[in-house]
Amino acid sequence: MIEMFAAEIIHQGFLTTVQDLGRFGNRHLGVPVSGATDCWALITANGLVGNEPGAACLEITMAGPSLLFNKDCIVAITGADMSPRISGREAPLWESFLCSAGDLLSFGYPRKGCRTYLAIAGGIDAAPVMGSRSTFLTGGFGGLGGRCLLKGDCLPVKTDPDIEKLSLENILGKRYPVNRRLVYSGRIIARVVPGIDRSLFSELEYCKLFETEYMVTGQSDRMGCRLEGNNIIISRTEALAESFPVAPGSIQVLPTGKPVILMHDAQSTGGYPQIGCLITADLWKMAQAVPGDRIRFMETDVPAALKILEDKYKEAEVMDTAPQTGFHQNTGQNRYEVTISLKP
Amino acid sequence: MNIDIKFMGDSALVILYGAKQMKGGSSTIPQDEDRIQLETAGIQQDYLCLYRERPLWITDIVPCFSSIGVYYNPVLISPVEAEDFIRRRLTREAGPVPAETEAMSIPVRYGGEYGPDLQAVSEALGMTPEEVICEHCLKTYNVWAIGFLPGFPYMGSLSAKIVLPRKEIPDRRVTAGSVAIAGYQTGIYPYDSPGGWHIIGRTEMKMFDPERAEPCLLKPGDRVRFVRMGT
Numbered sequence: 195m196i197e198m199f200a201a202e203i204i205h206q207g208f209l210t211t212v213q214d215l216g217r218f219g220n221r222h223l224g225v226p227v228s229g230a231t232d233c234w235a236l237i238t239a240n241g242l243v244g245n246e247p248g249a250a251c252l253e254i255t256m257a258g259p260s261l262l263f264n265k266d267c268i269v270a271i272t273g274a275d276m277s278p279r280i281s282g283r284e285a286p287l288w289e290s291f292l293c294s295a296g297d298l299l300s301f302g303y304p305r306k307g308c309r310t311y312l313a314i315a316g317g318i319d320a321a322p323v324m325g326s327r328s329t330f331l332t333g334g335f336g337g338l339g340g341r342c343l344l345k346g347d348c349l350p351v352k353t354d355p356d357i358e359k360l361s362l363e364n365i366l367g368k369r370y371p372v373n374r375r376l377v378y379s380g381r382i383i384a385r386v387v388p389g390i391d392r393s394l395f396s397e398l399e400y401c402k403l404f405e406t407e408y409m410v411t412g413q414s415d416r417m418g419c420r421l422e423g424n425n426i427i428i429s430r431t432e433a434l435a436e437s438f439p440v441a442p443g444s445i446q447v448l449p450t451g452k453p454v455i456l457m458h459d460a461q462s463t464g465g466y467p468q469i470g471c472l473i474t475a476d477l478w479k480m481a482q483a484v485p486g487d488r489i490r491f492m493e494t495d496v497p498a499a500l501k502i503l504e505d506k507y508k509e510a511e512v513m514d515t516a517p518q519t520g521f522h523q524n525t526g527q528n529r530y531e532v533t534i535s536l537k538p
Numbered sequence: 539m540n541i542d543i544k545f546m547g548d549s550a551l552v553i554l555y556g557a558k559q560m561k562g563g564s565s566t567i568p569q570d571e572d573r574i575q576l577e578t579a580g581i582q583q584d585y586l587c588l589y590r591e592r593p594l595w596i597t598d599i600v601p602c603f604s605s606i607g608v609y610y611n612p613v614l615i616s617p618v619e620a621e622d623f624i625r626r627r628l629t630r631e632a633g634p635v636p637a638e639t640e641a642m643s644i645p646v647r648y649g650g651e652y653g654p655d656l657q658a659v660s661e662a663l664g665m666t667p668e669e670v671i672c673e674h675c676l677k678t679y680n681v682w683a684i685g686f687l688p689g690f691p692y693m694g695s696l697s698a699k700i701v702l703p704r705k706e707i708p709d710r711r712v713t714a715g716s717v718a719i720a721g722y723q724t725g726i727y728p729y730d731s732p733g734g735w736h737i738i739g740r741t742e743m744k745m746f747d748p749e750r751a752e753p754c755l756l757k758p759g760d761r762v763r764f765v766r767m768g769t
Contacts, residue, residue: 221598221609222589223746223754224684224728323748333688333729335748390544390552437685439600439607441550462600462607463685471547474612499548500612507613 199348200267200314201293206345207259207301212318212337215248217326221462227442228328228336231416231458231481232309234376235273237510239313242270242290242368247511249317250327252343254310256484258301259343263293267351268315268365274307274378274482288370292521307378307482315365316352330459331416366534367519371512376482382489384476387496389445389468390438394429402427403445403453403469404491412485416459419480421489426451429467437463443472445491455480473499475506541628543621546607551621553606553628555581574695574722578603578682584628586759591627595620601758602683603692641678641761644726644741646717648674648766652740653717659736662702673697674738674764679724681760689728689746691756696722708734715740717764724764739764 203210213236216229230236230253237247252259258276270290271278278285281297293299301310320327320337329337338347392400408421432449440446444456446466455472456464457480472480473494483489494502520533542554555577585601588608592599595614600607610620648671649656660667679693686692696719704720709732712718716727718735727733728745745755756762 218597218609220754221600221607222684222758224686224688224690225754227598324753330688333746333748335753340748387545387547390546390554436603437683438602438605439546439550439552441547441607441609443547461685461687462598463602463683468546473548496545496548496617500617503548503612 198350198353199264200316200318200351201261201263201299201349203259203343203345203347203349204262204298205260205300206343207254208257209255210259210343211253211255211329211331212250212320212343213253213328214250214326215328216458217324217328217330217336220324224462225324225333226330226459226462228326228330228416228458230311230328232273232311232478234478234506234510235309235311236313237507238288238370239270239272239311240317241511241513242272242288242365242370243268243313243315244365244368245313245315245317249313250320250337251314251318252312252349254301254312256308257303258310260298260300261349263295263297263299264348265295267293269293269299270313270368271310272313272370273310274304276301276304276310278302278310288372288375289516289519290365290368291519292366294521304378304484306380308484309481314349314351319350319352332459366521367516368513369516371514374509374512376478378482380484380487382479382483382487384479384489384491385473385494385499385502386445386470386491387473387494387499389470391429391434391467391469394431394467395427395447395469396430399427399429400469404493406490408453408489408491410480410483410485410487410489414480414483414485416457418457418460419455419483421453421455423452427453427469429469431467434465434467437465438468440464440468441471443474443477444468445470445472457481473502475499475502541625543624545617548617549612550607550609551617551624553584553608553624555604571695571698571722575680578680578694581606582680582682582759588624588627589759593623600683600685602685639759639761641763642756643763643765644717644743645767646739646741646764647768648717648739653738655718655736656738659700659702659719659738663700665699670700670738671766673700674719674724675766677763679762681756681758681762682723683758684754684756687728687731687746689754689756690725691745691760691762692723692725693762694723696724698722702736704734705736708732709737712737713740715742715745717741 213230216227334340402425406423406425408423413420598609712733717739720735
């Protein structure tokens with residue numbers, strides 16, 4: 195009988211969760227969207243292994259886990275470079291490759307960036323909750339038991355006969371073009387449209403948002419990203435008397451005068467004035483930011499934001515093929531190295 | 539009703555009602571039981587009108603006290619078209635008012651270990667605990683919004699007789715199922731969590747359970763009655 199699970203977690207790392215593109219349609223019940231905070235890295239990873247763009251992947255944060263593969267799986271790693279290794283050898287990033295049964299895939303710490311995505315052909319088959327496989331840690335649901343991965347967990351993948359039939363040549367060696375791979379520089383420029391509470395800030399105070407160089411603080415997680423800067427922004431009212439809708443990307447000014455950018459696990463409503471909102475295409479920059487990174491905001495408008503978003507969707511799914519790819523297969527005591535030359 | 543629509547980022551719109559447009563003061567919630575009831579009723583009707591016949595490009599609709607968030611998929615529609623759709627939908631001849639749904643009864647044990655703040659609340663109001671409980675059970679409440687945590691209902695309007703501001707120092711841990719009051723609102727904590735409302739009782743009903751077909755017990759627009767259980 196074919197074992198259903200793809201891999202076992204041998205070492206849990208810092209924080210690894212199952213995420214897809216999010217849980218929509220439930221924000222009126224206080225359920226946030228969740229989902230990959232760097233959705234572009236997830237979409238690309240899925241594309242590389244032949245999955246739907248929104249299939250569930252692992253979102254690996256700050257320090258990677260180790261996974262022991264239980265069956266042959268085609269996988270792809272995107273996002274931050276955590277020096278992945280496959281049974282001791284360097285594993286490629288932004289490229290599909292084969293993990294054979296018995297292979298150990300391990301990750302270190304990110305050189306740059308914060309989050310790495312691991313897609314497995316077929317997609318991680320955690321039970322959907324309210325239409326999504328994304329883990330929502332605060333609510334304790336989604337993904338694997340609503341929590342981060344722990345040592346001993348087994349990762350289920352969808353075993354669909356069609357996936358088994360996918361020939362290796364069609365998938366293996368699929369690459370995300372080298373010139374399109376994102377560089378996580380530690381200096382971020384994020385584009386912002388004016389917030390619903392723009393009128394609560396004088397011109398002078400509003401402009402401070404764009405004139406200040408902010409620093410990402412350690413109080414940053416899947417719910418929000420707190421920033422520090424030399425300027426304090428004063429709004430006409432410190433805290434609103436009631437809550438208003440918010441979105442991932444909403445920039446709220448706290449009573450301290452410091453901004454916080456809401457992320458995918460934030461509540462659906464919030465009570466602090468919203469000075470601006472990051473454009474959807476740029477949210478990944480906060481997902482990949484680590485404490486100490488510098489950020490500057492640049493003002494844009496909604497039509498421009500949507501043009502950038504459209505391009506981003508196209509860009510995430512552009513693929514080419516490596517001239518050659520290889521894998522190894524463990525059969526009993528023997529280990530075979532296979533190299534395939536691929537047509538351009 | 540007089541509305542203003544603003545873009546929130548590139549994938550959402552916020553419909554703002556009356557007071558919020560001129561906000562700038564510290565409080566936009568009218569400090570009067572009947573006015574709150576009247577104004578939230580209009581917003582609720584708009585919310586239900588949008589929610590019940592929502593097109594595919596709308597992903598989420600989130601009602602608040604004086605606003606509604608409409609989240610859309612920008613791949614499927616432009617923001618201008620989305621705004622136009624909402625304006626047309628909300629300004630068309632108001633159809634028949636949907637029949638009021640039957641109120642859900644929520645059994646509550648008041649006071650003692652279940653409602654650790656009941657004593658302090660009654661002292662602050664100059665009432666007996668008994669009177670506070672009666673006042674809380676007397677009305678049928680509307681679920682105005684759900685937020686803070688999955689399944690936390692903001693309900694109102696509370697009788698003006700038992701209105702108190704939130705606690706100055708929030709509790710670090712409130713037990714799941716706790717029934718609480720603050721301002722003109724009453725709510726129920728779905729999870730063990732920190733909280734700044736006054737805890738007057740507790741229910742055994744699960745406000746949120748991801749294993750249920752309908753994980754959330756209540757939704758915006760529902761009506762609720764609290765039924766006192768023997769302690």
